[in-house]
Amino acid sequence: MAAIVPDFTYETAVMSHGARFVVGVDEVGRGPLAGPVTACAVRLDPARIPQGLRDSKVLTAARRESLFAEIMAVADVSIAHATVEEIDTLNILRASHLAMERAIAGLSADHALIDGNLIPRGLTLPATAIVKGDAKCLSIAAASIVAKVTRDRIMVDLAQHYPGYGWDRNAGYPTKEHLEALLNLGVTPVHRRSFKPVHNILYQENSIRS
Secondary structure (H helix, E strand, O other), X not given: OOOOXXXXXXXXXXXXXXXXXXXXXXEEOOOXXXXXXXXXXXXXXXXXXXXXXXXXXXXXHHHHHXXXXXXXXHOEEEEEEEOHHHHHHHOHHHHHHHHHHHHHHOXXXXXXXXXXXXXXXXXXXOEEEEOOHHHHEHXXXXXXXXXXXXXXXXXXXXXXXXXXXXXXXXOOOOOHHHHHHHHHHOXXXXXXXXXXXXXXXXXXXXXXXX
């Protein structure tokens, strides 16, 4: 079966109904046990779309870095985050949507194309949710690349501050290395306490103390 290649169909359809500024929006970082969730909104220039835009998950790290530089050079881009504290307070879905809302607010836009099946409830502009949008829609594919590269860089930086968890390799996802480090080294300030593996370790620590 041939791979789906994203195109500009969704953007063109929205523009044909009067929208001038259409942004694609995606987030990365729902699954990790540590670090922020990062969202990106991208408004592509139809005349300057980088070649080879795809869902960030199917690209190599080197290709993502190359496309990241191209996107930043030719498109209007807004990046935003929700913090670990916001994730633990709100829940990961609402925090992801908050990061999306913040990213969209950073650009002039009159329609947002959102990856997924839900539209963030705080949006004040028309929006369309597109399931697997990062594989179908060029603007969302671009947003997925920028969000992924940005968050990976954050986790590489955090890995220097909190060595031993392998965040420069696993980006905070619950790999065997990360889970073993949680048990052996404990919970850091940038771990998500509402996530079960982290919560369980804290609960065990509290039980031992009491």
